[in-house]
Amino acid sequence: MIPVSPSSMNLTNVTDGPLSHWQKALIGFVLTVLILVTVCGNVMVCLAVCFNRRLRSLTNCFIVSLAFTDLLLGLLVVPFSATYEISSHIWPWSLTMCNIYISLDVMLCTASILNLFMISLDRYYAIIAPLRYPTVVTPLRVAVAMVLIWVVSLMVSFLPIHLALNTNGTIQNSFLSNGKQECKLEVNKLYVLVDGLLTFYLPLVVMCITYFRIFKIAREQAKRINNTSGFRPVRNVLPTVKEHKATVTLAAVMGAFIVCWFPYFTVFMYRGLMGAVCETLLTIVMWLGYVNSALNPILYAALNRDFRTAYQRLLKCRKVGPNIRETSLTDEMRHKKLDQAMNMLEDKALELHTMNGKRCSLIQDGSERFLTPAYDSSSFSTIMSYCQSLWLAQVLLRGRHGS
Template sequence: MSETGMTETASRGSSPPVATMLPTVLLGAAMSLLILLTVSGNVLVCLAVFTTRRLRCFTNCFIVSLAVTDLLLGVLVLPFSAMLRLTDEWPLGATFCNIYISLDVMLCTASILTLLVISMDRYLAVTMPLRYTALVLPGRVVVAMASVWTVSLAVSFLPIHMGWNTSNGTVQNRGPGDPERRCRFELNGAYALTDSLVTFFLPLAVMCWTYYRILRIARAQARRIIVSRPACPVAGYDGRSNTPSIASTATAAVASVTAVALREHKATVTLAAVIGAFVVCWLPYFLLFTVMGVREQEEPGPEYQVVLWLGYANSALNPILYAALNRDFRSAYAQLLGCQWPRYREIWSRRPSPLEAGNQLTEVTLLCGHNAATCRAGLAEERHMLQEVNNRSTDIQLTINGSAATDVNGNER
């Protein structure tokens, strides 16, 4: 064979490996990006709470707990999941394989149950704002988080290391017939149905109900404020005397009604994004998980990895959905990242005007899962803002207090 022919043969022989490796390289890059976003986003949430005085509320421990859980998932689970997906081999032994699978189940369960606790905390903050600080006490917060981790441990390490999840009752990946360098998550019908019901379908039902009630109350409040504010408009001043200006009064009333309408629209979009992202990310996985368990399918198909990583993506979205949509967190992010944009400097430095005070407090309560009155710094600032409101306009104060004091049916207290 001539030298030219040998070169052509070698080039033809080297082409298939390059073509085969390209999808693997792209898949690895996508997984690495998701891991980076998960770790960096949740680290940013933790730093924002620990370095920003306004965010140091004990009820914000729900957000911090969610961030820590997703961070641990990004550090302890996702790199090994990526290695297993890319190489289709497990070189670390059966014992560590079961520990890895247990961590995966535990952290995903803890993340989902923490989302459930956040939804219940928001429900209490919106439906019972006057009793919220008496209901959500530090001890009860600790009990709620301890319950989350207890349930997470009960559905992960205990059944997997006792063999309750397998069809023959033996510990997975430890039997004599189990293949080497493989890491399999075995399922039986009882375990799959119990785990899916406790860790996803019941929390999903509760979250849908709580957010639906929150949305109804937000809309009812917005309608009442829009109807009532033109009747008691905010008086403006013409700058030349202390007499109210009719034009400025009308402008203030229209601006106030517009702000309420925009706030209600933002609440609707935010709650839809929260529940929509949760359903899109986790529903396909748990449906497939349940079907595999009922069928006792030993070898998952390629679709299992797709829906699994779709569920992992929820941990990268949580810092955006539960933190970055709040202006206090956005300002803290800007400070941590060293952003010098004028918009962020203005948000960070200026004190809210009396017209914005009610809207901001409602945004904290409705969209962020904590009440500003439970923070020491937030309580002082709230009192200062309400004092300004009282000095400048009694009507504004009555409107703010009337919009905040509602019961579960949306009626004023």
């Protein structure tokens, strides 16, 4: 798995001639927008999880790690790739910097794959074994998993590239006949097989199997939820519904990752095993992979209401910390509030039974007063809201006591 600039997969020569001025301007504008969206979007994800108490969960630790990876890609790799693209695949900097640039590209792509792999395992235990989830997925294990992600990413990027384990006995980067330098990643068959199969295709197969089982069980649970009646049973399944929504969001993120990166790795494997590949195709699949880093924050906002609310508060420069009164209640506090409301409504319903015909006289009196010129619409709304509350209380009371 080598997410490097398009030229990293070039043949032996760079592009045929320099780009015109309007082509450079157009490419530069598009790539600048992509960089800004990538950086700003992933910064928003990190800030949203940091300042929103509802988003502070173990699952979102991996999401922050993924966003941090995409942020580094947008800051340390994509700008150099854009410059390299505009300059017709001529590397203007030193050879050492080129090797660091390629190593960073490989490392960040590997980290993205492993983060998504850990997310899929987290969702698997949250849906398959919700009662065992707190004992299986602990803060310590999450921290160890995140450390392993970055250690493995470093070992498959900087180590083989700087030791020239990925080449066919040639120099990693060389000078062209005109004295200008190109920056590309040399690959041999062993490196392609080990890197592509173990760090992309194998995790991809595991993630697909995991999400298939998750959706199969989620569908069965959804059927049970739809067949559930009564106030309290529905309230008890609200955490399960929340887990399903989180799973759908993360599955969409993984789906976008597959769409963006699978073409690249297919071309990468073909190039390492068979040789020459069309340069235009290489450019397209490479930048399609970079688009994925800008896509994840948009998917969070589109599919997850908590992220969408956090984004809105951040854009309005409103505090989202634990001291704000508008912070959403926890499940226990929400259930306590619901119980209190139910008790109040039951008291109202009991009063309603003792009132006999007084309720009708109240409505009649309110209607008569509404017909007089001195009566205003707000008073009528108040009376009607009160009567509706009494009616709702009576219905709820009948449902609870079977009367």
